[in-house]
Amino acid sequence: MTRCHFYLDPSEVPDVTSAQELHVHLYGGFAPKPGSAAIGKQVADLFHRFGVQPSTRVVDLISIALAETAADRFVLRSNSETNWSREIIVRLPLAWPEPWRKVEAELAATLNFLSGDVWSFEFERGGKEPPIKSELNSYKRSFGLQKGDCVALFSGGLDSTIHAIQALAEGRKPTLVSHGYRGDQEVQNDIASRLPKQLEHLSVNIWTTSSRTSEDSMRARSFCS
Numbered sequence: 020m021t022r023c024h025f026y027l028d029p030s031e032v033p034d035v036t037s038a039q040e041l042h043v044h045l046y047g048g049f050a051p052k053p054g055s056a057a058i059g060k061q062v063a064d065l066f067h068r069f070g071v072q073p074s075t076r077v078v079d080l081i082s083i084a085l086a087e088t089a090a091d092r093f094v095l096r097s098n099s100e101t102n103w104s105r106e107i108i109v110r111l112p113l114a115w116p117e118p119w120r121k122v123e124a125e126l127a128a129t130l131n132f133l134s135g136d137v138w139s140f141e142f143e144r145g146g147k148e149p150p151i152k153s154e155l156n157s158y159k160r161s162f163g164l165q166k167g168d169c170v171a172l173f174s175g176g177l178d179s180t181i182h183a184i185q186a187l188a189e190g191r192k193p194t195l196v197s198h199g200y201r202g203d204q205e206v207q208n209d210i211a212s213r214l215p216k217q218l219e220h221l222s223v224n225i226w227t228t229s230s231r232t233s234e235d236s237m238r239a240r241s242f243c244s
Contacts, residue, residue: 020106021098023090025082027112027147029057038098041231043089045082045111046147049228056093056229059085065223066150067158078149079113084242085225086111087130087138091239093231105136113146134239166219167194173220174198175207180214187215195220198240 023041026032029051032042036054044051048060062081066073073081090107099105113119119126123140130138171186171193173179186193197207199222211220227233 020108021090021094022108022110023086023094025086025089025109025111027145038095041090041093043086043093045085048226050230053230056089056227056231058089058225058227061224061226063147065162067155068162069164070155070158071164072152072155073149075115075149076118078147079115079119082111082113082146083119083126087239087242088225089227091134091237092227092233093229095232095234096236103135105134107136108139108141110141110143111146112144113142114144114148116142116144116146130239130242133242136239162221163219164194167192169193171195172197173207173211175203175210180210183211183214183218187218192216193218197222199224 021039021041023043025043025045027045029044029047029049032044032051032055034052035042042052042055044055044057046059046063047057050057059081062085086109090109094105094107096103096105119140119142123142127138127140130136169186169191171179171183173183173195174197183193183195195211195218197204197211197220199207201224204222204224207222208220211218
């Protein structure tokens with residue numbers, strides 16, 4: 020069993036290097052302590068790039084997706100009793116945890132199905148809040164959501180490329196959204212540039228950093244997408 024703890028303040032991350040504990044700086048760009056991790060710096064910047072104020076529930080969902088991704092990435096299957104199925108407990112601060120506590124069982128069941136693991140959650144208060152409007156107005160927008168009429172997840176693979184082409188054939192104008200893993204982004208950009216029409220393309224790297232060994236099975240990656 021591995022307990023995964025998440026912090027908005029990097030100074031709260033303890034000096035712990037146990038394989039049974041993972042401590043993560045959420046929305047951070049660097050791992051603050053040896054054996055800790057960080058995730059989501061670029062994701063936090065997106066709120067400013069869009070120039071829109073997401074709801075509290077949306078920000079909480081993003082926090083959950085980042086926490087799931089960090090746990091999936093840094094909890095090794097090789098350390099489990101079966102050498103595959105992991106038992107993962109996620110302790111995560113949310114801005115409004117009450118709605119998510121009501122669906123903890125459904126959320127855990129979804130991740131269990133996707134990853135073949137046993138997940139559980141402990142949601143608490145103190146999570147990331149949506150940016151205030153005055154803060155958003157102080158940034159220059161670099162991405163216009165209004166340019167598209169729908170969103171298409173775009174991995175650069177065959178399925179997502181065909182979907183984008185079909186949307187164009189139907190007269191739609193999708194905004195492409197990619198998870199820009201290292202090594203994938205160049206391919207995604209190249210394929211996007213070869214589509215029949217030039218589309219807005221947003222590539223996001225959730226930017227996980229840690230000195231820990233990474234798990235590469237990534238069975239639950241579709242939840243973060």
